[in-house]
Amino acid sequence: MNFTLRQLSCFVALIETRHFGRAAEKVHITQPALSMQIRALETALGQQLVERGPRAVVPTRAGRALAVRAAHILAEAQELAADARHRAPHAALQLGVIPTVAPYLLPPLLPRLAAQAHARDLRLREARTATLLGELADGQLDAAVIASAPTEGGFVAKPLFEDRFLLAGSAARLAHLGQARDALRPRGLDPDELLLLDEGHCLADQALEVCGLMRSSARLDLGAASLATLCGLVAGGAGLTFLPEIALAAETAAAPGLTCLRFSAPEPSRTLYLLRRAASAADDWFDPLAAALAATGDVLLATTRARIA
Amino acid sequence: MNFTLRQLSCFVALIETRHFGRAAEKVHITQPALSMQIRALETALGQQLVERGPRAVVPTRAGRALAVRAAHILAEAQELAADARHRAPHAALQLGVIPTVAPYLLPPLLPRLAAQAHARDLRLREARTATLLGELADGQLDAAVIASAPTEGGFVAKPLFEDRFLLAGSAARLAHLGQARDALRPRGLDPDELLLLDEGHCLADQALEVCGLMRSSARLDLGAASLATLCGLVAGGAGLTFLPEIALAAETAAAPGLTCLRFSAPEPSRTLYLLRRAASAADDWFDPLAAALAATGDVLLATTRARIA
DNA sequence: TGAAGTTCATAAGTATATCTTATCGGTTTG
DNA sequence: CAAACCGATAAGATATACTTATGAACTTCA
Numbered sequence: 060m061n062f063t064l065r066q067l068s069c070f071v072a073l074i075e076t077r078h079f080g081r082a083a084e085k086v087h088i089t090q091p092a093l094s095m096q097i098r099a100l101e102t103a104l105g106q107q108l109v110e111r112g113p114r115a116v117v118p119t120r121a122g123r124a125l126a127v128r129a130a131h132i133l134a135e136a137q138e139l140a141a142d143a144r145h146r147a148p149h150a151a152l153q154l155g156v157i158p159t160v161a162p163y164l165l166p167p168l169l170p171r172l173a174a175q176a177h178a179r180d181l182r183l184r185e186a187r188t189a190t191l192l193g194e195l196a197d198g199q200l201d202a203a204v205i206a207s208a209p210t211e212g213g214f215v216a217k218p219l220f221e222d223r224f225l226l227a228g229s230a231a232r233l234a235h236l237g238q239a240r241d242a243l244r245p246r247g248l249d250p251d252e253l254l255l256l257d258e259g260h261c262l263a264d265q266a267l268e269v270c271g272l273m274r275s276s277a278r279l280d281l282g283a284a285s286l287a288t289l290c291g292l293v294a295g296g297a298g299l300t301f302l303p304e305i306a307l308a309a310e311t312a313a314a315p316g317l318t319c320l321r322f323s324a325p326e327p328s329r330t331l332y333l334l335r336r337a338a339s340a341a342d343d344w345f346d347p348l349a350a351a352l353a354a355t356g357d358v359l360l361a362t363t364r365a366r367i368a
Numbered sequence: 369m370n371f372t373l374r375q376l377s378c379f380v381a382l383i384e385t386r387h388f389g390r391a392a393e394k395v396h397i398t399q400p401a402l403s404m405q406i407r408a409l410e411t412a413l414g415q416q417l418v419e420r421g422p423r424a425v426v427p428t429r430a431g432r433a434l435a436v437r438a439a440h441i442l443a444e445a446q447e448l449a450a451d452a453r454h455r456a457p458h459a460a461l462q463l464g465v466i467p468t469v470a471p472y473l474l475p476p477l478l479p480r481l482a483a484q485a486h487a488r489d490l491r492l493r494e495a496r497t498a499t500l501l502g503e504l505a506d507g508q509l510d511a512a513v514i515a516s517a518p519t520e521g522g523f524v525a526k527p528l529f530e531d532r533f534l535l536a537g538s539a540a541r542l543a544h545l546g547q548a549r550d551a552l553r554p555r556g557l558d559p560d561e562l563l564l565l566d567e568g569h570c571l572a573d574q575a576l577e578v579c580g581l582m583r584s585s586a587r588l589d590l591g592a593a594s595l596a597t598l599c600g601l602v603a604g605g606a607g608l609t610f611l612p613e614i615a616l617a618a619e620t621a622a623a624p625g626l627t628c629l630r631f632s633a634p635e636p637s638r639t640l641y642l643l644r645r646a647a648s649a650a651d652d653w654f655d656p657l658a659a660a661l662a663a664t665g666d667v668l669l670a671t672t673r674a675r676i677a
Numbered sequence: 678t679g680a681a682g683t684t685c686a687t688a689a690g691t692a693t694a695t696c697t698t699a700t701c702g703g704t705t706t707g
Numbered sequence: 708c709a710a711a712c713c714g715a716t717a718a719g720a721t722a723t724a725c726t727t728a729t730g731a732a733c734t735t736c737a
Binding site: 387388389399400403404407420422423425 | 712713714715716717
């Protein structure tokens with residue numbers, strides 16, 4: 060490709076005016092300059108594009124064909140430039156969210172964001188922490204919500220809110236805990252009763268950590284891929300699990316048999332963060348997005364805290 | 369619009385490789401040159417397009433959006449250049465034909481042309497001589513078939529064949545001509561019996577000329593716009609008219625009552641020409657097209673001559 | 678018919694982009 | 708801590724694009 064947009068501009072102007080002088084005026088150059096541009100374009104394409112008569116300038120067959128396509132290309136280029144000038148990014152804000160947060164935080168988030176101009180065009184992706192960090196790093200995502208501060212550098216992490224863990228199970232199974240109910244502590248739980256999510260879900264790792272367990276030491280071959288599935292199993296009496304407060308309202312509504320107990324202080328918890336690349340220009344969307352996420356979480360937690368003493 | 373296709377190329381290469389050095393190699397320039405092109409593009413669009421980290425080159429939101437559109441524009445440009453190189457004009461050959469020729473010559477012409485590569489993409493326009501000449505002059509048409517050599521210069525005219533005029537009417541009306549039938553001459557006809565086409569049709573002008581009449585001197589207010597209509601009227605006994613031999617087969621088939629007489633020598637006739645602008649590059653299509661038209665006419669006339677002694 | 682006016686092409690000089698080579702400063706890596 | 712990598716920068720060379728002035732072909736008008 061050996062021609063330029065300017066050459067196309069000149070050519071289109073020439074076809075429109077059918078006059079070298081006026082076409083030149085139209086593109087703000089002199090007539091000889093336009094002549095040279097047209098000539099260069101003809102050379103580049105290897106075809107004569109206009110018949111230069113003393114009476115008139117007439118496009119050749121090739122010129123007629125080119126005029127249409129050139130105008131089209133120029134229109135696209137103009138539109139691109141115009142969009143750039145008006146700062147209409149035309150690219151959605153790509154937000155990644157981990158699976159143990161997305162189903163609970165996003166539904167109430169979206170109506171809140173609808174009011175904000177910056178988040179008018181938001182695209183969501185749900186994946187586990189490692190995947191999100193990778194995609195964030197290489198530009199597929201603009202921001203990500205994860206449940207821990209990132210270990211690697213290069214990111215800006217803004218804490219959103221603390222999400223405490225509750226112990227969830229069927230009412231019968233929770234009753235079997237006996238006197239432990241009065242001062243419920245993670246370390247006192249029976250590893251064989253514990254059901255957790257698949258590997259890679261940070262929620263499972265964090266649950267193991269607060270229990271002082273290794274993944275290998277627990278009966279964890281359960282391939283539960285979503286918290287909703289896990290809650291369904293647990294509500295049916297299959298075992299116990301850690302439920303983040305953020306999920307409580309949705310999961311108890313979905314599985315009425317699900318019962319939760321609050322751990323005694325200091326309650327185990329995770330902190331959610333909103334991340335972006337440190338190098339990214341967070342013009343004006345990052346802080347408002349973080350604020351909206353935090354506010355959404357706070358509302359969600361306020362209703363939950365009132366339900367489970 | 370203040371950016372160039374080269375800048376877009378550089379940018380797309382950068383997004384693909386995510387590496388200034390390799391992107392530069394891809395577009396056959398050095399790394400500093402590519403840096404400058406990207407910088408220039410960012411300046412032109414007023415936005416940062418890539419985040420330059422020591423670890424990686426990551427597109428910004430604006431850059432992501434641009435990459436898609438830039439690739440699209442470049443693809444169109446490449447395609448355009450490729451078509452130009454392969455001499456695929458992608459513009460139909462625009463052929464204009466006068467209305468007293470088009471319906472008869474074109475149907476048998478098209479199958480003949482189908483075999484030729486050059487006329488694969490042919491678009492037709494039917495209009496009167498003056499219109500065709502105007503459109504041919506300003507490039508809307510590439511060639512035109514008319515029935516007289518052009519008076520103005522600037523055209524190349526190639527004679528196709530001679531098309532003789534017959535006298536057409538109902539059998540009864542032709543019988544009334546009496547002994548004139550033996551040595552039928554145009555000048556002996558009664559102007560009041562003559563029906564002709566609308567003004568502007570060269571056939572009407574030529575008929576008047578061979579009869580030695582002025583348009584004003586004849587009863588010519590008939591607004592017959594097509595030869596087919598005129599033949600229908602004449603076959604019904606409304607009068608006499610001049611029928612070009614080329615139209616005979618089609619019109620007698622359509623109007624069985626139509627009868628024709630041949631004038632005595634020298635028979636009045638018109639000559640059809642194929643025209644193009646003298647300045648136009650008639651690479652290779654003009655002569656074959658003329659040959660096809662002439663051959664088509666010859667076949668048409670051969671069958672006709674056999675029918676009317 | 679000849680002079681003036683068009684119109685596009687050409688020439689020469691200049692201004693502007695653009696490229697290359699060489700180098701710097703920052704970061705990562707062994 | 709040295710070597711390697713990466714992108715930015717500087718400076719000089721080259722190429723491209725523009726302008727002014729002029730030329731050649733043609734038309735128009737007196």
